[in-house]
Amino acid sequence: MVSLRRARPDDAGWIAELMSGEDTEPFLSQRRAFDREAVLEEIERSERKPETFGRFVVEADGERAGVMGFEEQSGPNRIAHLGGLAVHPDFRGRRIADEGARILQRYLFEELGYHRLELACYGYNERAIKHAERAGFVREGVKRRAYLRHGEWQDAVLFGLLREDLEQ
Numbered sequence: 001m002v003s004l005r006r007a008r009p010d011d012a013g014w015i016a017e018l019m020s021g022e023d024t025e026p027f028l029s030q031r032r033a034f035d036r037e038a039v040l041e042e043i044e045r046s047e048r049k050p051e052t053f054g055r056f057v058v059e060a061d062g063e064r065a066g067v068m069g070f071e072e073q074s075g076p077n078r079i080a081h082l083g084g085l086a087v088h089p090d091f092r093g094r095r096i097a098d099e100g101a102r103i104l105q106r107y108l109f110e111e112l113g114y115h116r117l118e119l120a121c122y123g124y125n126e127r128a129i130k131h132a133e134r135a136g137f138v139r140e141g142v143k144r145r146a147y148l149r150h151g152e153w154q155d156a157v158l159f160g161l162l163r164e165d166l167e168q
């Protein structure tokens with residue numbers, strides 16, 4: 001059973017450890033919070049502004065299995081940007097992130113009233129690309145050589161999901 005809940009302050013150390021792991025960090029945005037204090041700041045922001053920012057813990061059978069989040073990209077256009085997805089190595093390969101993403105999608109569309117969800121991942125992150133497609137996102141394009149990561153320019157693969165995409 002997969003569930004999603006807002007991250008709490010007592011999750012900060014666990015999240016920071018997961019995000020900064022050598023098999024996780026290379027695939028995440030450089031803007032991501034990687035240390036405990038920065039993660040705590042994001043958790044506090046998620047509590048203060050739950051309609052426009054969220055950091056969530058994905059649980060599998062009551063155990064912390066991963067994290068994901070969103071940030072409002074455009075209030076007037078009801079667009080949210082998703083990011084910060086990381087699954088603990090003990091839980092990978094079980095499609096837990098896919099189910100967590102579907103729960104987050106429904107929450108953002110149905111509870112918070114967003115019209116469009118967007119995400120981007122590095123072109124070399126095949127795992128993230130496959131996850132986005134399994135979770136129903138539509139590949140919309142590539143920002144060529146958009147981000148300097150690991151000393152090289154990397155492409156960003158762009159995905160979008162509209163509320164009506166879930167209804168089909």
